[in-house]
Structure formats: C-alpha cells, structure tokens
Amino acid sequence: MGSSGNGLAERDTILLFYKEFEQDKFFKNDRYLKRMLKPLYNLTHHRQKKTGFAVSFELLRRALQKHGWKVRVNDYALARKCPHHPVGLVGFPTLLEDWTLPNPALLGPSLYDHPMLAPRLMQDSRYRTYLVLAQWTYDMFHPHYGDTCARWHAGIDTDEWIDTSSHAKDIDFLIYDKIRWNHDELALELLEPIREILRGRGLKVETVRYKYHDHLTYRRLLERSRAMVFLCEHETQGLAYQEALASNVPVLAWDNGYWLDPLWRQVSDTMIPASSVPFFSEDCGERFSDLAGFEPSLTRFLERMPLTRPRTYVLENLSMLQSAEIYARQYFSMIS
Structure with missing residues (x-):
C-alpha cells in the first residue's frame, strides 16, 4: 500500500471535515455561547437535537468505519502534513469560507442548495467532485458543475431501524x-x-x-x-x-x-x-x-x-x- 504525503496510507484513511451552521442571533458572537449551552438545553426537551445535515454526516462516518476505513474528523494537522491526500468537505458553506488547505477535495453532500449560489465553485482546482443526493438535485447541479457532479446517498442503518411489521399496531x-x-x-x-x-x-x-x-x-x-x-x-x-x-x-x-x-x-x-x-x-x-x-x-x-x-x-x-x-x-x- 502506498502513501500520500508523509506516510499516510493511501486507501486506508479518509479525512472528513464537517462544520455545523452557526450564526449570531441576539448579539455579536453569541453563537459561541449557544454552542456551550446547547448540551444543557438538550437535556430539557424531547425535540430533535441534530440537524438533518448532522445526521447525514454521522451516517457517512459510521458507514465508512463499519466497512473498514479509518476516518479522521476535522484533523487539520494531519491534512496539512499530507497535502496530497484527499479530504472530504461536508456540511454548510461556512466550512469553505476560510478553507486554505491545498489537498484535493471531495465536496458534499450538503453545502449549497443551488449551484447559482456558488457558480464558480468548481473552477477551484482543489475541488474535484461535488456530491449530490437525489436525481433531481443532480439534474439541477449538472448543467452548472458538469461532470464534476456525482450522486451519493446516506445509508440507512437497518440494525437500528428494525422491521416492525410483527409489532402490535394501533x-x-x-x-x-x-x-x-x-x-x-x-x-x-x-x-x-x-x-x-x-x-x-x-x-x-x-x-x-x-x-x-x-x-x-x-x-x-x-x-x-x-x-x-x-x-x-x-x-x-x-x-x-x-x-x-x-x-x-x-x-x-x-x-x-x-x-x-x-x-x-x-x-x-x-x-x-x-x-x-x-x-x-x-x-x-x-x-x-x-x-x-x-x-x-x-x-x-x-x-x-x-x-x-x-x-x-x-x-x-x-x-x-x-x-x-x-x-x-x-x-x-x-x-x-
């Protein structure tokens, strides 16, 4: 097995980067306060505690690990050390705002709702492929991003979501x-x-x-x-x-x-x-x-x-x- 950069196994390790959407609501920088308080707040209610983007990212990470790949999340130091090793960028566009690493990158899923929000995105030579989910989103992105588009889906954990057909139904x-x-x-x-x-x-x-x-x-x-x-x-x-x-x-x-x-x-x-x-x-x-x-x-x-x-x-x-x-x-x- 070869290596990319400084000894990182080529087809053994996947470097994923994920960032949730955060914004100030009441005053400047209050998003950092909300981030600290969120775990405590989540103990007080029974609403959904993760966004769909976060759930999709977690399913991606679990699927890769379950089937034999090593996954490192937000390991900027390792990516910087191995600049020729790919990275996967997932989540909200804020992740790309200050992205300076030279690594070849697989973008998505998530990120932009429509290609016209970032029409020149795939002109960046670091960005090689843009993942979309549904066929209708592929049809929407492909005219703008061309053959850099590829389809992917989050896997459903059928060990977690079991067959309930034998349960009592009311x-x-x-x-x-x-x-x-x-x-x-x-x-x-x-x-x-x-x-x-x-x-x-x-x-x-x-x-x-x-x-x-x-x-x-x-x-x-x-x-x-x-x-x-x-x-x-x-x-x-x-x-x-x-x-x-x-x-x-x-x-x-x-x-x-x-x-x-x-x-x-x-x-x-x-x-x-x-x-x-x-x-x-x-x-x-x-x-x-x-x-x-x-x-x-x-x-x-x-x-x-x-x-x-x-x-x-x-x-x-x-x-x-x-x-x-x-x-x-x-x-x-x-x-x-």
Whole structure:
C-alpha cells in the first residue's frame, strides 16, 4: 500500500471535515455561547437535537468505519502534513469560507442548495467532485458543475431501524408533517383535510411534526403504525420517510413535483422539478400530487399495501455498504 504525503496510507484513511451552521442571533458572537449551552438545553426537551445535515454526516462516518476505513474528523494537522491526500468537505458553506488547505477535495453532500449560489465553485482546482443526493438535485447541479457532479446517498442503518411489521399496531396512519413553508396555510388546505378523509374511513390517525420529536419517540410511533402519510415540499434524501420504510412501514407521500423553497425565484426563471420522495418505488407505497389526488391514491395504497416491500427496497437501494462504497470510490479516485 502506498502513501500520500508523509506516510499516510493511501486507501486506508479518509479525512472528513464537517462544520455545523452557526450564526449570531441576539448579539455579536453569541453563537459561541449557544454552542456551550446547547448540551444543557438538550437535556430539557424531547425535540430533535441534530440537524438533518448532522445526521447525514454521522451516517457517512459510521458507514465508512463499519466497512473498514479509518476516518479522521476535522484533523487539520494531519491534512496539512499530507497535502496530497484527499479530504472530504461536508456540511454548510461556512466550512469553505476560510478553507486554505491545498489537498484535493471531495465536496458534499450538503453545502449549497443551488449551484447559482456558488457558480464558480468548481473552477477551484482543489475541488474535484461535488456530491449530490437525489436525481433531481443532480439534474439541477449538472448543467452548472458538469461532470464534476456525482450522486451519493446516506445509508440507512437497518440494525437500528428494525422491521416492525410483527409489532402490535394501533395506529393506521402516522402523518409525518414536514411542511416547511406556509405551514399554517398548508395545514388548513392539505394536512387537516387529509386527517378528515382518513378518519372518515374509520382509520386511526396520529401526527408527528418535524423538529418536534426525538428519534426514540419517532421509533416508538413507527412500531405502532401500519402506514405513513408523508407531507413535505421536497427532499434531497428524506431520512425520516426512509427510516419508516426500513421499519417496514409503507408510505403514502405528497409529491407535488417542484422545488418549493422560496429561494427558487432568486436562481431560476422557471419552477425547478423536484421530489419529496427521491428514493422510492412501488415497493415503498404510493404518491399523490395534490389534495384532489389523495383519495384515489389512498384507495390504491390500501389495496396494494399487503404487496409492498418497503424494507426490502431500503436493503437493496439504501444500504450503509452501498453508501460507503460510493463515497470511498469517489474519494480515492483523487489519488493519482
């Protein structure tokens, strides 16, 4: 086995760099105070304690380590010592603001929501590949970043998210409310009517809202649920609904077809195609595009539910081994 730089094994060690988004809220530099107080605050509530970016990064690290690679996180000294060894940069764009290391770099996932936010990013000779998640994000980035784009997915830990199909079920549909924009309006126009339709069919319904639960609460709800209605404008991966699939809970998903982040108007003259369930097949469940399509989709979903194989889909398409191998292949391709 060769080495890059000063004796670092070429295909043995992966150097990852991750930085959470932080900003001052009430006064200058209060983000550092919030960072110190956050562990104490997290003891006082049962909401989500990690961002989706942090969860995705942790899944990447675990997948790589589980399948044999040594992973060093934010080891600037080692990267500086071995300037020809690749680095992986993950998280928020703030990580790149003061990035001075010369190492060849694999960017993403995460970072920018749209390539027009950093149109000249890949002109930096250090930056070799830009990882995106969903096919729709690849289609959005590729015209700007070209063949430097590559797809990756976070692997779902199916040892953690076990098959719950044999558990006692007392919830017919768990509604996962991840509506992020115009929530009050969409709650009235979409969420509440869906609740009424389900209850009108004699189905028992529970609702969980994004950011207002922790993983233990969510896992226990999945154990009790026969199916899920997933409400979200779009997803680049969609860990929450994929955790449901891994639990063998089929999903009926609102998939409006477009990227509804208000940012789209700043970067495009036309609406950008997107999906709320970018990793999905008939084995997982059904989709509907609007409220008018919900009842027909619900009928098909209930008829087909015994034939769905959501956990099998995750095992075949979203495994941690696949995730690790895709990342490692892109990472080590930068070693000449």
